[in-house]
Amino acid sequence: MPSPQVVVVGSYVQDLCFYCDSFPRPGETLTATSRTGPGGKGSNQAVATGRAGARTLYVGAIGADAFGREAKAFYRAEGIAAKWAVKPTQPTGTAAIMVDAAGQNEILVCLAANARLAKADLPLKALREAEIVITQLEANLTAAAAALKIARENDALTVLNPAPMRPDFKPSILRYVDILIPNESEFVELINRLQPDNKKKLTTAALMKLPLPQLHQLCGTFGVPVVIVTLGERGCFISRADGYLEVPAFKVKSVDTTGAGDAFVGGFAAGLLAQQRDLAAAARHGCAVAALSVTDPKHRALHAPRRGHPTLPPTKPLIHPS
Ligand SMILES: Nc1ncnc2c1ncn2[C@@H]1O[C@H](COP(=O)(O)OP(=O)(O)O)[C@@H](O)[C@H]1O
Ligand SMILES: [Mg+2]
Numbered sequence: 001m002p003s004p005q006v007v008v009v010g011s012y013v014q015d016l017c018f019y020c021d022s023f024p025r026p027g028e029t030l031t032a033t034s035r036t037g038p039g040g041k042g043s044n045q046a047v048a049t050g051r052a053g054a055r056t057l058y059v060g061a062i063g064a065d066a067f068g069r070e071a072k073a074f075y076r077a078e079g080i081a082a083k084w085a086v087k088p089t090q091p092t093g094t095a096a097i098m099v100d101a102a103g104q105n106e107i108l109v110c111l112a113a114n115a116r117l118a119k120a121d122l123p124l125k126a127l128r129e130a131e132i133v134i135t136q137l138e139a140n141l142t143a144a145a146a147a148l149k150i151a152r153e154n155d156a157l158t159v160l161n162p163a164p165m166r167p168d169f170k171p172s173i174l175r176y177v178d179i180l181i182p183n184e185s186e187f188v189e190l191i192n193r194l195q196p197d198n199k200k201k202l203t204t205a206a207l208m209k210l211p212l213p214q215l216h217q218l219c220g221t222f223g224v225p226v227v228i229v230t231l232g233e234r235g236c237f238i239s240r241a242d243g244y245l246e247v248p249a250f251k252v253k254s255v256d257t258t259g260a261g262d263a264f265v266g267g268f269a270a271g272l273l274a275q276q277r278d279l280a281a282a283a284r285h286g287c288a289v290a291a292l293s294v295t296d297p298k299h300r301a302l303h304a305p306r307r308g309h310p311t312l313p314p315t316k317p318l319i320h321p322s
Contacts, residue, residue: 009122013114060117063090
């Protein structure tokens with residue numbers, strides 16, 4: 001097998017989804033319809049990357065249980081390579097996801113085996129040979145930082161999706177990151193963490209109203225070469241030292257936006273490879289894959305269209321601030 005182009009190190013959780021008219025109140029029992037399936041930000045991003053056409057290896061931790069066996073079978077069926085660290089003392093991660101009639105969700109995630117993903121579980125050869133290495137903050141933070149460090153030392157492009165933001169997040173991981181992809185709430189939290197002395201905390205409402213040159217300037221706070229802020233149905237914003245660009249979302253009838261960010265990251269990574277590392281073209285590809293993912297009620301985060309790239313109009317160069 002040729003070595004993977006993209007290695008995704010991150011979480012796998014079994015999603016247990018419950019669809020109800022309204023959320024139960026404390027002490028109340030309601031009936032619901034349900035569906036279970038593979039999830040977890042890391043795994044979602046690996047599946048999106050693989051389905052969007054990049055040769056992908058997913059690296060994650062599971063338990064020696066039925067959900068873990070289901071995870072392995074799912075990857076075999078998808079034809080996406082996976083390296084599993086099986087943690088015999090831990091169950092596979094799970095998420096209880098409740099969705100009400102208005103499409104709002106409430107989610108509890110139990111990381112379980114994911115939290116035990118260790119540096120020793122990382123596939124060194126694949127990380128060294130990869131073109132792109134992607135991670136998030138949903139598995140083990142030490143392993144995530146180690147993966148990015150190895151990748152960076154071997155000239156792979158490193159991508160961090162800082163999700164979910166958590167209390168034990170250490171900004172030192174940013175030194176290994178080439179491309180940081182937060183959504184709007186993660187961006188706000190990162191800024192407020194890095195500028196704790198600012199009296200006026202940034203809010204998502206304020207962020208959405210910021211003039212683009214100011215947003216570009218704020219992106220510079222992280223000391224990361226490229227920042228891409230995903231902005232939900234608005235699309236995304238690309239910031240690099242030499243310029244910035246807002247890439248609009250595709251207009252679609254959205255049914256369920258859960259996992260849109262994961263689909264974006266996967267589509268973006270596959271787009272970088274397919275479009276000679278053109279950032280704007282890759283971001284448009286990420287938006288296209290994410291747009292398709294929000295239109296499908298069944299697949300939620302699972303995501304990208306299978307194989308093949310949507311045809312994208314040519315992109316504009318970055319705007320160079322004067
Ligand atoms: N309603 C929508 N219509 C079209 N595209 C969408 C919609 N919501 C999200 N997207 C696409 O998905 C990307 C990620 O969504 P976002 O909400 O920013 O991430 P997250 O899922 O992490 O909260 C956006 O940049 C956009 O391209
Ligand atoms: Mg969002």
